[in-house]
Amino acid sequence: MDLGLEISKLILALMVLINPFGALSIYLDLTQNHSTRERRKVARTSSLTVFIVITLFALAGGTILKILNISVGSFQVGxxxxxLLIAISMMNDNGNPAKPNIGTDEGSDIVIAPKQSAAAIAVVPLAIPMMIGPGGISTVIIYASAAKTYRDIISIIAAGLIVSAICYTTLMVAARMSSWLGETGLTILNRIMGMLLAAVSVEIIVAGLKAIFPQLAV
Structure with missing residues (x-):
């Protein structure tokens, strides 16, 4: 296995699944009554939470599958x-079905009290589940369960650190990026990410099928 190539795929998959660009509007809504310093704290805490979740499942992913007696191949296919379903939904402009549509219609408006803890906002709902949800967690477990050495696990954690740093940078420039991209730009970006994610998901499924049916690898 080309470790560098695999980690590049993981970074791509996590970036698309976490999609910090899709969290721009929710971040701006959640922090509209907070100071610049508090906004930085929210961005920092959210990104750190994403990194902690990725690290946790990178370390425990293989163990979780063993406890549940689930084969790596089966989990890869599932x-x-x-x-893949998330990717298709993104390409159809339906967003990520594994994440809540907070603030996207009149029935789900966000109401944040001025004195609500910035740290609390950063963890729930911004980091979990808006940024790192079931899709991202499943992807980390898939790669962690396929890891053969500690070096592989460390590489997954390093990928998580890179993705978290990108999340932090994106949130820090949220206002400018949101106005620059606009609704149309975000929609186009979301669909492009969906196509890339579809390609990654197919490779994950194929790897799982090869693990279940070794003769396919011949």
Whole structure:
């Protein structure tokens, strides 16, 4: 296995699934009554939470599957199908079905009290589940369960660190990026990410099928 190539795929998959660009509007809504310093704290805490979740499941992913007596191949196929459904939904401009549509219609408006803890906002709902949800967690477990050495696990954690840093940078420039991209730009970006995610999900499914049916690898 080309470790560098696999980690690049993981970073791509996590970036699309976490999609910090899709969290721009919710971040701006949640922090509209907060100071610049508090907004930085929210961005920092959210990104750190994403990194902690990725690290946790990178370390425990293989163990979780063993406890549940689920084979790596089966989880790869199941997780790959979940990721593929998310990708199809994104390409159809329906967003990520594994994440809540907070603030997207009149029935789900966000109402944040001025004195609500910035740290609390950062963890729930911004980091979990708006940024790192079932799709992202499943993808980390898939790669962690397929890891053969500690070096592989460390690489997954390093990928999580890179993705978290990108999330932090994106949130820090949220206002400018949101106005620059606009609704149309975000929609186009979302569909492009959906296509990339579909390609990654197919590879995950194929890897799972090869693990279940070794003769397919011949």
């Amino acid at each position: 997780g790959g199908i979940l990721v």
